[in-house]
Each structure stands twice: as C-alpha cells, then as structure tokens.
Amino acid sequence: MNSRDSLPASSRCRWKAAALVPAILLLLPAPASAHTETGAIGGLISGFTHPLTGLDHLVAMVAVGLWGAFLGGRAIWMLPVAFPVVMAFGGALGVMKVPLPAVETGIALSGVILGLLVALAVKPPVIWAAVIVGIFGLLHGHAHGTELPKSASPMTYAIGFVVATGLLHLAGIALGLLVKWPWGKVVVRCGGAVIALIGLGFLFNFL
Amino acid sequence: MTRAHQLRRASLLAPLLLMALPPSVQAHGAIKGLEGFASGLVHPLTIPAHVLVILSLGLLAGQQTPQRLRAPMFVLMPALACALLFTLTRVFTGIPQPIPIALALCAAVLVAVAKPVPMPAIQALFALGGIVLGLDSAPESVPLAITLKSLLGTWVIVVFLVFDVAYYSALAARRNWSQVGLRVLASWIIAVSVLMLAFALQKWRA
Numbered sequence: 001m002n003s004r005d006s007l008p009a010s011s012r013c014r015w016k017a018a019a020l021v022p023a024i025l026l027l028l029p030a031p032a033s034a035h036t037e038t039g040a041i042g043g044l045i046s047g048f049t050h051p052l053t054g055l056d057h058l059v060a061m062v063a064v065g066l067w068g069a070f071l072g073g074r075a076i077w078m079l080p081v082a083f084p085v086v087m088a089f090g091g092a093l094g095v096m097k098v099p100l101p102a103v104e105t106g107i108a109l110s111g112v113i114l115g116l117l118v119a120l121a122v123k124p125p126v127i128w129a130a131v132i133v134g135i136f137g138l139l140h141g142h143a144h145g146t147e148l149p150k151s152a153s154p155m156t157y158a159i160g161f162v163v164a165t166g167l168l169h170l171a172g173i174a175l176g177l178l179v180k181w182p183w184g185k186v187v188v189r190c191g192g193a194v195i196a197l198i199g200l201g202f203l204f205n206f207l
Numbered sequence: 208m209t210r211a212h213q214l215r216r217a218s219l220l221a222p223l224l225l226m227a228l229p230p231s232v233q234a235h236g237a238i239k240g241l242e243g244f245a246s247g248l249v250h251p252l253t254i255p256a257h258v259l260v261i262l263s264l265g266l267l268a269g270q271q272t273p274q275r276l277r278a279p280m281f282v283l284m285p286a287l288a289c290a291l292l293f294t295l296t297r298v299f300t301g302i303p304q305p306i307p308i309a310l311a312l313c314a315a316v317l318v319a320v321a322k323p324v325p326m327p328a329i330q331a332l333f334a335l336g337g338i339v340l341g342l343d344s345a346p347e348s349v350p351l352a353i354t355l356k357s358l359l360g361t362w363v364i365v366v367f368l369v370f371d372v373a374y375y376s377a378l379a380a381r382r383n384w385s386q387v388g389l390r391v392l393a394s395w396i397i398a399v400s401v402l403m404l405a406f407a408l409q410k411w412r413a
Contacts, residue, residue, distance in 0.1 A: 077387040091405065158402035
C-alpha cells in the first residue's frame, strides 16, 4: 500500500494542491522584451534592481530590517520608516551634487556596524537606533542620488529603488521575527555576523 | 475536507491559473491608440506625480479614525470636476510638476506621523488635490465631445482610485500590523516625493 494512501483526505488534497502550484508556475509565459532599459519602464527596472544587485546596499537594507525586528516594539516600524525618508534626503543631496565625505567607505561601514549590532544583540534606545540608521541612510541615499540623473527616467528610477529598498527592509523584518524562538535568535545573530563580514569584505576591497 | 475548504483552495489557485494565460503582444504602449473615455481613464496612471497624490490622499483619508470617507470624497469630486472643466478654457495646459509632488509629500507626512488630523484640514487637502489633478489633466486639442469623454474618464478613475485606496486603508487601519504597513508605505511616498522635488529643482537650476 502506498504510504500516502494512509493519509487523511484533507492531507491528500493539500499534497495535490502543493504539487499543482509549481506545475502551474511552469506554465507562466516568459515575456520577450526587445528593449528593456529605456523610457519610464527602463528607469523603474534599473532603479528596482540597483539595490538588489549591489551586495553592499542589499546587506545593509536587510540589516536595518533585522535590527528593527530584533529591537522590537516601536523600532519595528520606526527604522523602516526613518531609513527611506533620510535616504531620500541623502539622494536629494546627491542629485544636487552636494558632496558628502567618504560615502563609499560609509556604505561599507554600514554593513559592518549594522551587522555587528545585530550579531552582538545590541539594544540601544530606539531614538539612538534611528539616528545610527539615519546616518547610514543618508550615505546610501547620496550614492543612489548621484546616479539618479544618469538613468533613463530619473522619476521612475527613484520609485524603483525606494520600493526595492523598502522590500529589502521588509525581508529583513520577516527574518528578524524569528527571534521569537530561541533557535531563531541564534539564526538572526548569525545573519548579523555574516552581514558584518560582507561589510568588512567591501571595506577592505575583498568583494 | 469541507466544501468551504475546497472552494477556498480553488480560489487560491485561480489567480495562479490566470497568471498562466499568455499576455498579449503589444508593439507600442496601450496608450497610443486610445482616445476619449479610455484615454482619460489611463491618463492619471501614466504620470508618477498623479499616482503619488492619489495614493497619499487615499491613505490619509483611510487612516483617520473615526472613519468618515464621505466628507473628503464629497469635496474631491466637485473640486476635480470644476478643475477638469476649467481646462477647456485653455488658461492652464498643465501645472508645474513640483506642485502635485509637494501635495503628495504633505499628505504622506501626515500618514507617516499617524496623528489625528482635523477633518477641515483633510478636506482642504482633498480640494487642493482635486484642483491640482484636474488642472494638470488638460487633454490635447481634439473635438469637444472627445475631450469631454476624456475628462469624464479622468474624473471617474481619480475618484474611484482615491476611494478605493481610502477604503482599503480604512480596513487595514483596524489592525496594528497593517497600520505599520500604512506608515511604511507613506514613508516610501515621502522618499519618492523628496527625490522628485530634488530632481525638479536640479532641472530648474540647470
């Protein structure tokens, strides 16, 4: 007798549904895009992919979400709300060619420091956490803002990279919510350590 | 498994099946061949600043408690209609982009702060939103009948979208975690608006 025959009817249905999902996803048509990086859509795509393809940006954004969830309480929403706003002001400075010192070093340091804060489970008052995150947000925003006018459509580029940044924060928060469980705390802190190592890699040009 | 469970499963699978449908091949954007009502319907969705205004006004109205969506909507509808009809005079063929962006920024800041806002202030923002979106939606010079249909399309879609966003935000505002979601969304609108304003300023300086 097949082992699954012994399962109750509800479980069998669940198995069937679970098996169907990938099959249906395989049917999704792949769009043929002759032109991708032009016009408003091009700007949106390049803006959206920019934080996702730059590992230094990516780990810092995830770290913000992780730390927010780790701190808990008001920090869960305060950090992901503060970061994009301050980042936008940094972006505005970049667009208007206002120079900021050591932007690239600051971006690499953001991975190191935010990663260490998560790994060492540092819990400062929320306002201090927001200030730390805000300083790094300013530097990340400045780097994005400097590239903004070069893109095909700066406005849709801005929308794309703000949304991608926010989604990375949400991904970090989702991972950070694992701290509810004792094993989850270990996973999150290990995640912080990995982020700090990646930041170090960028700081010393290994990556 | 009960019949209700099976139906729920089926309803979850339906969107996946719909996604499997092949998309139509479009050599040019859908907007090129559109005119009249359809053109007006699509117009606000093609301008990022208008989308930001629609989203931020909807979020603002929906977030406030006690829920009173009718009061701001009854201000938006006539303000938008008057402004759209005013474009027929050709006094305005569009307004500077920083104006709608600044309006979206103001509304989004109020959502992110999440403090109670007096209804007259919300109504004032809705009136301003209606006027700004209306004046910035002047159609190309075409026969009057087609222009009127296009204006009607714009009026319908703006009212529908603002109400929709407000209604769903009002539903979301009942749960703590989705209130956080509204504030995060507002912070994204603030970020995009600040960048758009910076870009407009940089263009103006150049």
